[in-house]
Amino acid sequence: MEITLTLPKKETKKGWENSPLAPLTEVNNQNKGSFGTYVVKAVLESNGETCKVISDKGDLEATNGRSEVKAAFASYSNTSVALWWNQVRPAQGGWSRLHLVGFFADKVMVWEMSKNEFLSLDDTIVTDGHVTGDADGALKEVKVRKNTKTDTISLLDEYLIATISADDVTLN
Numbered sequence: 001m002e003i004t005l006t007l008p009k010k011e012t013k014k015g016w017e018n019s020p021l022a023p024l025t026e027v028n029n030q031n032k033g034s035f036g037t038y039v040v041k042a043v044l045e046s047n048g049e050t051c052k053v054i055s056d057k058g059d060l061e062a063t064n065g066r067s068e069v070k071a072a073f074a075s076y077s078n079t080s081v082a083l084w085w086n087q088v089r090p091a092q093g094g095w096s097r098l099h100l101v102g103f104f105a106d107k108v109m110v111w112e113m114s115k116n117e118f119l120s121l122d123d124t125i126v127t128d129g130h131v132t133g134d135a136d137g138a139l140k141e142v143k144v145r146k147n148t149k150t151d152t153i154s155l156l157d158e159y160l161i162a163t164i165s166a167d168d169v170t171l172n
Contacts, residue, residue: 015076019105021166025073033059036071036101043110043162065096067112070142074104080147086129088140090119100142100156106166111159125152 016022024035037059041051049063059069070085083102098118100111118126121142129139144153 013073013076015074015081016105019166020171021103021105021108021169023171024103032071032073033069035103036099037069039071039101039108039164040067040069040099040110043164047161060099062097066094067097067099068092068095069099069101071101071103074102076105080145081153082143082145083153084141084143086139086141088118088129088142089138090115090140091138100159104166108162108164108166108169109160110162110164111156112161113159117159122152122155125155 010026012022013025016025024032027035037053041053041060044051044060044062044067051060051062053059054061054066060067068088070088072083072085075082075084081104083100085100088098096115098113098115100113102109102111113121118140125144126140126142129141144156145151146153
């Protein structure tokens with residue numbers, strides 16, 4: 001007996017059609033986070049820090065302290081681009097820096113801030129997380145958007161430490 005199963009075609013996400021980074025949008029959340037961690041590691045090492053990827057209480061142990069890394073892929077609509085990082089745990093001990101990695105169709109951006117700077121971000125972009133079961137405020141999320149009327153991505157400008165062209169990212 002032979003059986004033929006037809007797998008659904010994965011459609012390229014809107015806005016990513018001609019991007020060399022498009023294959024990254026098809027990975028699971030664990031891989032997405034791992035990619036973000038390795039991007040931050042490369043950026044920090046290029047700035048002279050020594051880094052080690054870790055698996056408990058954060059993502060990187062670096063010369064200047066432990067870092068929590070969150071990665072997000074840009075969502076595109078006809079008129080806007082948005083990023084959403086979730087499950088930031090400000091009450092979790094061990095990390096002193098937060099790195100937000102934004103994968104766009106044409107670039108990768110990395111923002112760095114201390115835990116205190118994160119806690120002082122505008123409440124229009126940082127809200128309580130969407131996962132239930134934790135104490136109120138235990139999880140935070142960061143949502144930013146740029147369109148013709150608003151640009152909350154610019155609220156992160158002072159924390160931007162790297163912009164990497166998609167053409168400078170090699171996928172194996």
